[in-house]
Amino acid sequence: MRIAIFSDIHGKILLPFKLVDLYQKETGNKIDFILQCGDMGAYPNIENLDKATIKHAQYDRDELGFHDDFTKTNQEIQSFLDELNIDMICVRGNHEDHDFLDNLEKESSDKSIFPIDVYERVFVCRSGLEQKLETEEEVLNFVGIGRIGDRKGRTENRFIQDYERKEIKKLLKTKNTF
Template structure:
């Protein structure tokens, strides 16, 4: 489970393979909470992504998977421990036109590939994707658009769609991927009332969100049976370039139930932006 990647798609796959080699525990799939940074065309990037990319080329990582590249070949084809795929919801820093185009082209499938390798897969807004022998995972795209501190000037698809939330109130699922937080989870006056209501009604086993700064943590509020977690961005911007604390965790699932734990600092620190291609 990864927080915001902002283009660091290949480092996320590589971290999972590194973690498998370090622990001996295979990873069945990667899940991600939005702001994948899916901009396969530089001319369509938003201003914030372009600004960050000037000082950090990892922000441009979607370009490495949109077409076949030697960098992606090395990660996907040359490492036997590479997980089969990454499934994500959409945040507010994405090329929504491209995501919608791929989603519509996929027909009735619950997910859709956005890369040349069919390894990076979006879950449709308001849909539930069932993993073989794993959890049923639902997705809500975007951020809150109606609160007092709502982001302004996003594309319409950058905001949470009430119809997507309504669909999920009639579904059964185990894990909810959302980009924004349920209302009040991270800060007073921030987050989405719709997401809070969805969790209360659907009662998934887990709900995960990103979007906010600060160490990732469990949200210590009463959500019934649902455990709610914030994952901070997996951006490799710490002093030594290793993953941020609370940016990646492990969801284990068996016999219809699961557990979640953040990856320990001792496993984060050997992996850095400087050595991720080789560890």
């Protein structure tokens, strides 16, 4: 199994897909999944941008790539993603629209990952739940933990929430491998 790992793409959601496409074309090696390790910049509503994203978007419109390219269908992007046929699995960072993600997570409460984009190619892991990625030959098990860890117990939605802490603690109790 080949996995491409990215982090801190800050709205440039299309970039990992394009880089994986380039890698595959230049090497002939197939990538099975993209893992994105926080700060994806998933802001479907411009009104909900955080201060840092507002600042950077003034000089780089790509910071708004999720809003621009992944909330309404663009046929060119749809065709590209369909041909590439790779999913990106993400964990939350602190630069996301957590209200948006929380609502999607609640709608998909029976799943360990849930799609966040119009093409259903970008998925977010629920914190503390075991994940399984499979190809015909291999299986990768992992646990995604997103948001910001906080020892002060702050409850703002960018920090790990109580229900996520409970899942993580439950997992640690059942697994002696950590």
